[in-house]
Amino acid sequence: MKNVCLYIFIIFILGSCKKTEYTVTQIEGKQIEISxxxxxxxxxxxxxxPYREHIEGQLSEVLAHNVRDMKRTDGALNSSIGNMMADATMELANPIFKQRSQKNINIVLLNFGGIRSTMGAGDVNRKTAFEIMPFENEVTVLxxxxxxxxxxxxxxVSENVAHPVSGIDVQLHSNNKIKSVTIQGAPLDTTINYFVATSDYLRNGGDRMYFFEEAVSETPLDYKLRNLFIDYFIKKDTIDFMPDERFVKIN
Amino acid sequence: MKRRHFIKQSAAASAFLAAGSFGLSAFSANPKRKHITILHTNDTHSRLDPFPANDARFANKGGVARRAILIENIRKENPSTLLLDAGDFFQGTPYFNFYGGELELKFMSMLGYDAATIGNHEFDNGLEGLLAHLPKANFPLVSSNYDFTNTILDGYIKKYITLEKDGIKIGIFGLGVKLEGLVTKKLFQETKYYNPIEISQDMTKILKEQEQCDLIICLSHIGYSYENDTVSDIRVAEATRNIDLIIGGHTHTFLPKPVVVKNKENKEVLINQVGFAGINLGRIDFYFEEKGIESRDSKTILV
Known part of the structure; x- marks a missing residue:
């Protein structure tokens, strides 16, 4: 009798310690649309x-007036909106770069694909900056x-699209050969280094701009392009850009 | 004499157990069928509000306040429900730009998420940015192949977790995408990335053998499938054993229904991914029966 009790006791202890094992016998899967x-x-x-209303209020505050509809395709090799973005970068990034390095930005180069929206004539607000620049990319100088x-x-030359540039003027012959290049109004000097401001996205090989990988120095400005555009809209009353002669093909 | 007697008794007890793992449950009448519901999202990208009515693709779809009602109703139907996210809950609307992720984590906590993994956009405000808002999350972030040892996130991220629902033990591990070339180094700093397949092999071994999980779920932000040989959910599923479900993300793939892939042991693995922006909620229902009782090795998959 005593042995039987012990026997049952051991079974009980071991049995309750042992986890019950389960096996999957059926699976059902579906997707529910949140409509x-x-x-x-x-x-x-x-x-x-309240968060939504705060953001809406901030985003819709009028910062500047845009005189005309701008899009990235309104010029062949440069565009109104691209020129605005590149010139704004030159104007607002250069003082920061100068303070950090005692040098000036010579050229700004952004990318055509990075212009994510058109900019209609009329009120310009923070939402505009989010539309044209939804990404978190920052300015860096190489x-x-x-x-x-x-x-x-x-x-x-090979890309043949309106990548936004500032500080540089490039004229091409109709056969796509370079006719002239000036930087900050002076002819290109093929013996010196130049400082090019761009985004960290392009610096890291975005849009195959691999030439940035060979940069001999880099100064990140910790300045988001979107914030730069917002600051630019705050600074300017009127936004007035058109395609111009900075990057053109001469027939 | 006494010693011999004891050995005989324990041998008998072991033999009894070895005959089947049912032990005590053999006494209970009909084995209870267990039912676990897994709800999941991926790449919600700060979409707290529904899309506006004039949106070309997703007009009036999504929104956390609606997701809340949907989840609430499913939990009423089955209290053994888990809610999981496969990463990239940060970035995509001004909510993130203005509040840095605080709101996303706060609402996920209110929705009752059980776990989420770390997507590449969780690094968008740097490790500091993620750490700053972690206190808003009342659920763990699980990542098995990112090593945060030499970063400020050390100790805040779980390699894996286990949960128990209605007697079913569930193991969850997480996979993140390769950061180099995708995220600026300044943002991820000394975070190390390890091969998702090798890590999955380690994790499933721990979760199956050590933790004895009945169900193993991989929260993945490595992407569903690629044309080149980049590691993906499909590849992880094929190269491992014991994963039951991979909840995917990163590639914003709208799978019309969960995909079934055969693993290394020729057993089925489910992979699901529900697009992005909180437009859909994935739902997978697992039904369990006690092992050995019905000797059912096959399972029915209805997708």
């Missing part, structure tokens, strides 16, 4: 509302050697 047929949780909505600058020019 407007589902009601709104009022607690969530009430909590979110020191390019004469070889790097040449590769940059070759890239611009």
């Amino acid at each position: 407007d047929s589902i009601k709104t949780n009022e607690t969530f909505e009430n909590l979110l509302k 020191e390019l050697t004469p070889k790097g600058i040449q590769e940059m020019l070759d890239y611009l």
